Amino acid sequence: MEFAISCRDVFKTFGTGDRAARALRGVSLDIRPGEMTLLVGPSGCGKTTLISAIAAMLTPDSGSIRVFGQEVARMRPGARTLFRRHMVGFVFQQFNLLPALTATENASIPLRLCGASARDANRAAAHLLERLGLADQRDRYPDELSGGQQQRVAIARGLVHAPRLLVCDEPTASLDADNGQAAMALMRETALQKDRTVIVVTHDDRIHHFADRIAQMNDGRVTNVTGPTQDHAA
Amino acid sequence: MAVIALKMLFGDRAKYLGLIFGVAFATLLIAQQGGLFVGLMTRTANVIADAQEVDIWVMDPQARYLDTTRSLRPTELPRVRGVAGVAWAVPLYKSTIPLKTLDGRIENTMMLGVDDATLIGATSRWVMGSLADLRRPDAVAIDQAGYQRLWPGEPLRLGRELELNDHRAVISAITDASAAFTANIIMYAPYSRATAYSPQGRNSVSFILARAAQGQDSRDVAAKISTQTGLQALSTADFRWKTIKFFLQNTGIPISFGVVILLGVVVGVAIVGLTFNIFIAENLRQYGALKAMGLSDLHLVGLVLLQALVVGAVGYGIGIGVAAMFFHFATQGELRGFYLPWWIAAGVAGLTVLIMALATIASLRRVVVLDPAIVFRS
Numbered sequence: 001m002e003f004a005i006s007c008r009d010v011f012k013t014f015g016t017g018d019r020a021a022r023a024l025r026g027v028s029l030d031i032r033p034g035e036m037t038l039l040v041g042p043s044g045c046g047k048t049t050l051i052s053a054i055a056a057m058l059t060p061d062s063g064s065i066r067v068f069g070q071e072v073a074r075m076r077p078g079a080r081t082l083f084r085r086h087m088v089g090f091v092f093q094q095f096n097l098l099p100a101l102t103a104t105e106n107a108s109i110p111l112r113l114c115g116a117s118a119r120d121a122n123r124a125a126a127h128l129l130e131r132l133g134l135a136d137q138r139d140r141y142p143d144e145l146s147g148g149q150q151q152r153v154a155i156a157r158g159l160v161h162a163p164r165l166l167v168c169d170e171p172t173a174s175l176d177a178d179n180g181q182a183a184m185a186l187m188r189e190t191a192l193q194k195d196r197t198v199i200v201v202t203h204d205d206r207i208h209h210f211a212d213r214i215a216q217m218n219d220g221r222v223t224n225v226t227g228p229t230q231d232h233a234a
Numbered sequence: 235m236a237v238i239a240l241k242m243l244f245g246d247r248a249k250y251l252g253l254i255f256g257v258a259f260a261t262l263l264i265a266q267q268g269g270l271f272v273g274l275m276t277r278t279a280n281v282i283a284d285a286q287e288v289d290i291w292v293m294d295p296q297a298r299y300l301d302t303t304r305s306l307r308p309t310e311l312p313r314v315r316g317v318a319g320v321a322w323a324v325p326l327y328k329s330t331i332p333l334k335t336l337d338g339r340i341e342n343t344m345m346l347g348v349d350d351a352t353l354i355g356a357t358s359r360w361v362m363g364s365l366a367d368l369r370r371p372d373a374v375a376i377d378q379a380g381y382q383r384l385w386p387g388e389p390l391r392l393g394r395e396l397e398l399n400d401h402r403a404v405i406s407a408i409t410d411a412s413a414a415f416t417a418n419i420i421m422y423a424p425y426s427r428a429t430a431y432s433p434q435g436r437n438s439v440s441f442i443l444a445r446a447a448q449g450q451d452s453r454d455v456a457a458k459i460s461t462q463t464g465l466q467a468l469s470t471a472d473f474r475w476k477t478i479k480f481f482l483q484n485t486g487i488p489i490s491f492g493v494v495i496l497l498g499v500v501v502g503v504a505i506v507g508l509t510f511n512i513f514i515a516e517n518l519r520q521y522g523a524l525k526a527m528g529l530s531d532l533h534l535v536g537l538v539l540l541q542a543l544v545v546g547a548v549g550y551g552i553g554i555g556v557a558a559m560f561f562h563f564a565t566q567g568e569l570r571g572f573y574l575p576w577w578i579a580a581g582v583a584g585l586t587v588l589i590m591a592l593a594t595i596a597s598l599r600r601v602v603v604l605d606p607a608i609v610f611r612s
Contacts, residue, residue, distance in 0.1 A: 052607045057526060078530070084606075085528020092609050096523035100245025101238065112235060113528050157527075169610045 003066075004165070004197035005031040005054055010063030010073070012049055023049040024060065025220035033068075036188060036198040036210060041217035047201045048169065050217070054199065055088050055167045056080040068164050085113050089158035091187070093170035095150045097142040097157075103129060103149075104138040107156035114161050121160075128156040132186060148179035155183065159190055166191045168200040172207055184210040235529070239537040242517060243544060249516075250545070252509045257549020258556070260502025260589055264495050265557035265574060265582045271491040273565075273572030278481045279474040280412035280571065281328075281346065281420075284357040285443060289452040291473040292323070292442035292459055295466045299480035300473075301416075303328075306439040306465070313463045314442050319455040323444040324349035327425050329432045330418060334397040335384055343380070343398070343419040347428025355443050356409070356422045362390055363407025368424055373406035374398070379570055380419030381408055398431045413571045415481070499585055506545070507593035514538065514597040519608060526606035534601050538594065546590040553586075554579055 012024040023046045031037045039047045052058045053065055056072040057080075065073040072083060089110065097106045107125035112118065129138045132152045142150055151171065158166055168187065172180030184200075184207045191198050200211070208214060213227035243250055276283075281300060282291065292314050297303035314323040327347030334340050348355035353365050361378050368375060381390060394405045403423075411420045423431070429438055444467075446455040452469040459467035468476060482488050514521070525534060558574050565572040 048607070048610045052610060055526075057606045081528055081530045083528075084526065088528075090523075090526055090609070092523065094519070094609075096519055096609050098238065098242060098245075098520050098523075100241040105238070105241075109238070109524070110527050112238075113524075118237065 002033075002069075003030040004033040004035075004068060005029070005199075006064075006066045007050070007054070008064040010050070010053060010060045010065060012046075012053065012058070012060045022220055024053070024063075027063070027217075027220070027222050029215055029222045029225070031197055031199065031213070033197050034192060034194045035212035036192060036200060038208060038211040038214045039199060039201045039217060040203070040205075040208075040214055041223075043203075045217045046220040047217050051167050051169065051199055051201055055090070055165070056083045085110070086161070087164050089161065089163035089166040089191075091151075091154050091158040091166065091168040091171045093173045095142070095154045095174070097150060097153060099142050102139050102141055103134060103145065103153045103156075106142065106153055107160050109157060110161040110163075125156060125160050128160050128190075129153065131190065132156055147174055148176075148182065151175055151179065151183050152186065155186055155190070164196050166196070166198045168198065168202075170202055170204075171200060172202065172204045177206060180204060180207060235533060235537060236540055238524075239540045240544060242520070242537075243513075243541045246513060246516070249509055249513045253506055253513070253545040254549045254552065256502055256505030256509060257546055257586060257589065258553035259505070260498045261550050261553025261582055261586055262556050262560075263498035263501070264585055265554055265578060266560055267491050267494045267498065268578040268582065269557065269561055269574040270572055271487070271495075272575055272578060273569075274415070274487060274491075275478050275481060277413055277571060278415040279477040280414055281344075282470060282474045282477065284359075284412050285326075285355045285470075286358050287354055287445060288443040289446055289470050290320075290444040290456045290459065290467055291470060292444060292456075292463070292465050292467045293440075295464065297466055299477040300328075303440055306442065308439055310463060310465060311439065311442055314444055314459055314465070314467075317455070317459045317462050319447050319450040319458055321445045321447040321450075322352075322354075323442050324352055324354045325425055325439040326355045326441040326443050327428045327432070327438055328440040329428070329438075331399050331421075331431050333384075333419065333421075336395060336397075339384055341380075341384065341419055343376075343421045344414055344416065345398070345421050345423060345428050345431060347423055347425040349443075350424045350426050353424065357411040359410035361408040361410050363392055365407070367392075367406040368422060370404070370406050372402050372404045372427075373423070374403045374427075375407035375409050375422040376405050377409050377411040377413075377420040379413065380421070381405070383419065399433065401431050403431075499589060502586075502589040503592045506549075506589055507596065510542065510545070510593050510597050511600075513541075514600055518600065518604060521601050522604055522606050522608035525601075525604060526609050531602050534604075535598055538598055538601055542590045542594045546586050550583060550586045554582060557582075 007027050007029045010024050010027040014021045014023055027050055041047055053060050060073050104122050104125045107129055108121035111121035111124055126138050134152055137149055171183055188210055213225055215222050216224040294304040311325055329345050330342050331345045333343045356365055367373055390408055396403055446452045456467040456469050561574045
């Protein structure tokens with residue numbers, strides 16, 4: 001079958017000589033479309049480096065990373081920027097919302113980057129915020145929103161331009177248990193479609209049941225992939 | 235994306251105001267000092283500029299500027315008049331004379347003795363009375379600022395008496411003569427009377443003022459006068475510049491003003507650079523997020539430059555506006571004649587661009603080398 005993401009023998013080392021840190025030591029991993037994959041493992045095992053490479057934010061030293069048919073490991077900087085703009089959505093641990101923009105304006109940024117007019121982008125963002133239960137909050141600024149609401153704005157921003165790959169970095173780390181579960185449920189509900197895929201880096205084992213597969217990383221390698229697990233509707 | 239850049243800038247109000255203050259302060263300092271410097275230098279040669287009918291100044295060969303000349307022999311006057319291309323030539327007497335008002339106030343006055351017959355050499359701007367009033371007995375003309383210094387708060391009035399080096403004089407006209415470099419009161423009197431006020435006595439010719447005949451170039455005629463008489467003859471423009479140049483080269487004024495202007499640039503770069511750098515540093519994660527979401531380096535640089543441009547433009551506008559108000563409101567009376575030339579305003583705009591460029595370079599580098607993966611770090 002055609003994988004959404006296919007990593008083969010990916011190596012990445014930061015620094016040189018005695019200070020060299022070998023972040024990825026030959027990662028091979030396949031991720032299917034229409035699935036949510038959790039990347040888990042101890043701190044420093046290479047999870048963030050791997051999703052950075054998959055999302056075309058850093059270039060591996062060697063190996064191949066194909067994302068929806070495109071080889072991102074060898075892309076030129078300009079092509080990487082365009083790839084991220086059109087193909088990838090992000091949900092960050094610390095949300096990284098722009099404090100001077102309203103919820104709608106924050107959520108509309110990826111569409112603006114893709115060339116949509118401010119009016120169209122804001123309309124699409126407002127619609128998505130409404131779906132995420134923030135209809136009444138869309139004109140509020142981030143500091144006027146709770147952590148859970150901010151995360152939902154971040155999810156809207158990650159999805160507004162309908163990216164085929166959604167990369168989530170510790171999306172529940174800044175949320176309490178209830179909000180964390182709600183955020184994951186929202187992502188499953190809104191992000192997962194047949195031709196898309198979601199990767200979630202997490203330390204939070206309370207959200208493992210949302211995953212279609214769980215890839216365990218250790219010491220720069222993917223050591224185990226499990227799943228499909230259980231009924232996500234539960 | 236420009237709107238986003240501006241919202242980011244305006245959203246951090248404290249830093250935005252700090253940036254505006256830095257640019258406005260630097261602009262004000264540079265423009266105000268630049269205007270004062272130009273005004274001061276212009277003052278050194280205002281007496282030359284005020285004699286508008288004159289286009290050639292003849293003086294001792296060793297004279298270096300307006301205030302250091304040696305008296306010419308009265309016989310030089312007909313020699314100058316005899317040079318081909320000279321339409322007319324008249325004497326000018328210039329001296330500093332002590333002045334005393336009837337109520338005992340003492341000042342120094344720059345006495346300019348203009349040709350008895352034609353009265354050429356005086357200013358053309360008259361506030362009360364006229365040039366012809368100098369022909370009255372003991373008549374002198376005084377500049378308005380000088381009058382107000384002698385009789386502060388009193389309305390202008392002709393006919394007031396005073397003593398000039400123990401000689402009676404009557405104010406018969408009030409001029410709007412341009413201020414001189416020294417703070418002396420400027421007075422005009424006919425040549426014969428002006429020399430009588432002076433301890434140096436009669437027959438002292440400080441300068442010979444001449445005009446080139448119609449169709450003749452004043453520089454060419456001045457050169458002919460120099461060749462044929464051995465005196466130094468300069469066109470009005472050349473003599474003005476020679477006088478200004480003397481002050482530029484022989485006083486600490488350029489260094490003094492230059493240091494303040496440099497200080498304005500340094501303070502501007504320091505305040506704006508530091509504040510802008512802090513602004514960028516605090517927004518680095520947001521720039522990183524934008525970069526991660528697919529904003530190109532070029533666009534990112536564009537955002538930062540737009541923010542810098544807005545800060546520079548608003549700061550410059552405020553600074554130059556306050557400087558213009560300073561010159562409009564604060565330069566009446568003793569500071570008259572000081573103004574903000576357009577080219578100083580343009581030069582300050584250039585310096586503002588330089589300040590913003592220097593202040594932005596470090597910040598630009600930070601966003602260009604910014605690793606978008608910063609957004610994955612907690």
